[in-house]
Amino acid sequence: MPRYSTEPIVVPVASGLLPESERNRRVALTSFSVRSEPPEVPQREVVCYECGRRTQVPAAALSAICTHCRAHLKMTDVDLKPGAQRLTVRTLGNVTVLADAVLSQLSITCGNCYLHGRGSGTFRCSDLLKISCNNRIEGPVQAGRLEVERGADVILTQGATVDELVVSGRLSGRIVARRRVVVRRGGELYANCFTPSLEVEQGATHRGEWHREQPV
Ligand SMILES: [Zn+2]
Incomplete structure (x- = not known):
């Protein structure tokens, strides 16, 4: 049987007081600490x-x-259903225009926006605007990344200002892309593009001018 013995207090200094660090360690071991700072959120x-x-x-x-x-x-995330009355949405979350919706005069400010249905108006998306059905958008469009999905035919009457554009479907409009434009195989882009990088994959179409400088 091992013999149990408590930890002896050996004080290496003549005063008989524990060194401060050792005293703090023992106090911490034997007391419930009360956190003074708020928990990390x-x-x-x-x-x-x-x-x-x-x-x-x-x-x-x-x-x-x-x-x-x-x-x-x-x-919060917002879904816009067919017949939605709320046309102005401002959120840092996601906005989804549901399939079968036909909404005009929208004013959308959001993080990501998904157009599964038809929505026309003003779009300001800090991240992604993904359009996956035929759409004619009559207002200005701003997005971090604009994606036009395969099978979607999209007309932007006032064009778009984005960091990046990826076209897998068909897109018409004037494009300012700060980083790049990519037209995927099978994609069609009918646009004058202002972008430093334009990549048209084999089997993709681009009709329009390409300016490497941003418009003034
Ligand atoms: Zn602010």
Whole structure:
């Protein structure tokens, strides 16, 4: 049988007091610590849709206040059904126009937007705008990445300003792409493009001018 013995207090200094670090260690072992700082909340960075600046918000929050302009930012996802009455949507979340919807005069500001149905109006998407059915969009379009899916025939009467455009279907309109334009095999792009990089894959079509510089 091993013999149990408590840890002896050996004080190596003449004063008889434990060194401070050892004393703190023992106090920590024998007391319940009360955390003074608030628990760490996972944060994520978003771009405020009012002032355009980056701000940190709790990752799981459904709404937050911009630390710069104090705007109330919504983060919920919104589905727009056929016959939807709400035409102006501002959220950092996703907006989906559901199949069979035909909505005009939309004003959408969001993170990602998915057009499974028809939606026309103004689009400002900080990340992705994905169009997967025939659409004629009468307002300005801004997105991080614009994707036109195979089988979709899209007309942008006021064009689009994006970082990146990927066309797998058919797209007409004036395109300003800060990073690049890619026309996938089978894709058709009828557009004057202002972009530093234009890639037209084999079996893809591009008709229009290509300017490497951004328009003034
Ligand atoms: Zn702001």
